Amino acid sequence: MIKLAHISTSFETGGAEVQLYRLLAALDKNKFEMMVIGLHRDTYLGDRMRELGLPVYALNVKKNPLAIFKAYKLLREFNPDVIHGTMYEGGVVGSVFRNFLPSRPRVIWTSHEPLEHYDKEPLRKRLQLRLWGLMSGMPECMMYVSHLNKEQHLDWGFNNKRAIVIPNGVDTSRFAPDKGKGMEIRRSLGIPEDAFVIGKIARYHVQKNHVGFLKSAAILSKQHDHVHYMLVGTNVDENNQELTSLIKELGLTDKVHLLGNREDIPDVVNAFDLATLTSFGEAFPLTLGEAMVSSVPCVATDVGDNDYIIGDTGRVTPPRDDQAMADAWKEMVEMDNDKFLQLGKAARERCLDNFTLEQQVKQHEDLYTLLAEQKPHVLPKESTIS
Numbered sequence: 001m002i003k004l005a006h007i008s009t010s011f012e013t014g015g016a017e018v019q020l021y022r023l024l025a026a027l028d029k030n031k032f033e034m035m036v037i038g039l040h041r042d043t044y045l046g047d048r049m050r051e052l053g054l055p056v057y058a059l060n061v062k063k064n065p066l067a068i069f070k071a072y073k074l075l076r077e078f079n080p081d082v083i084h085g086t087m088y089e090g091g092v093v094g095s096v097f098r099n100f101l102p103s104r105p106r107v108i109w110t111s112h113e114p115l116e117h118y119d120k121e122p123l124r125k126r127l128q129l130r131l132w133g134l135m136s137g138m139p140e141c142m143m144y145v146s147h148l149n150k151e152q153h154l155d156w157g158f159n160n161k162r163a164i165v166i167p168n169g170v171d172t173s174r175f176a177p178d179k180g181k182g183m184e185i186r187r188s189l190g191i192p193e194d195a196f197v198i199g200k201i202a203r204y205h206v207q208k209n210h211v212g213f214l215k216s217a218a219i220l221s222k223q224h225d226h227v228h229y230m231l232v233g234t235n236v237d238e239n240n241q242e243l244t245s246l247i248k249e250l251g252l253t254d255k256v257h258l259l260g261n262r263e264d265i266p267d268v269v270n271a272f273d274l275a276t277l278t279s280f281g282e283a284f285p286l287t288l289g290e291a292m293v294s295s296v297p298c299v300a301t302d303v304g305d306n307d308y309i310i311g312d313t314g315r316v317t318p319p320r321d322d323q324a325m326a327d328a329w330k331e332m333v334e335m336d337n338d339k340f341l342q343l344g345k346a347a348r349e350r351c352l353d354n355f356t357l358e359q360q361v362k363q364h365e366d367l368y369t370l371l372a373e374q375k376p377h378v379l380p381k382e383s384t385i386s
Contacts, residue, residue, distance in 0.1 A: 002372045004034045005080035007090035011038040011046040015286055016112040019168055020086050021045055025052055026361045035078050037071050039089055072097045081372040084108045088132045095138040106371040107139040114281035114304050115152040133157030140371055145284040146305035169360030170289040170351055174266050177295040182270030189257050195228045196333050199272035201287045204235035212322050213278040218250040219326035224333050232259045232268055269294045274332050279303055280319050289355045292347035299328045313347035
């Protein structure tokens, strides 16, 4: 049995953390013995990982920096064959401590960070990224979730000689077309049955550009009054005064529905006619795949791997162009119904062919097995796993 230690920077409910949970749930427990370390505070996601029967530890090193040495103690007791660090800090901790472990485990870093506008981040974050780049030759494998993200990291000094891309995968046991469930969600929100619903799932963050979403909605609403808009994600609720004020200012009070963080995302996605992302930057947003496999066409900004994910089953628009986004939505709203339904079917087929959790898990299991069977630093310069 291969002993696998996961080190995550956090247990927050972002895409990277949720995807880690799904991966842990799907990995073969008969082949892999696992433990999980979170460097920051505990959350309900940590509890959900524990429900999988895994030992899970949240160290809260921001509050107590010396707790980082507990990570070393836990790793030494577990003595893993492979350490997989999710996000930079998790990978760095694994690379530093592995030199003092009896098994000298192999290390993977996974980066989920989109870098389109990272040059505008605070100096501290930019210097930190440069430092991670200088250290990126330490692991046996650099893993990225998108091809564009892999290329972007080269400009920040990352060593991609042993880099691979494994896209995020959609859990097709949870996400599938089910308009009946979607209609229940719509009725619960008082949305008319003949409304066209445009939905977005993303936590509240400047990079996710909720402001642009609402401005595009205001443009479209002047031409199509029957369109409703659903926003879902952490801090995207009635308590968000910035959002509620802008909604009122734009005259969208009766059209925009703020759902906050939800556990019934598969049902919510089925309430959408069209899924969208208006982000300034992404890597490989799983929300697009979840919509596509539910036969919901997508319109997204041309950032990260969005264009690659959507292909010819939807539309991409330039970032920071609210009018272009509104025009793409308008095209979808006015599209012939049969043609629109065909787009949804094509989106589902594309996701099933390319972006399933089953495929992602198989690629991870193959990589873990390859690394566990190799001595440190002998992984080929270019991995054949893709």
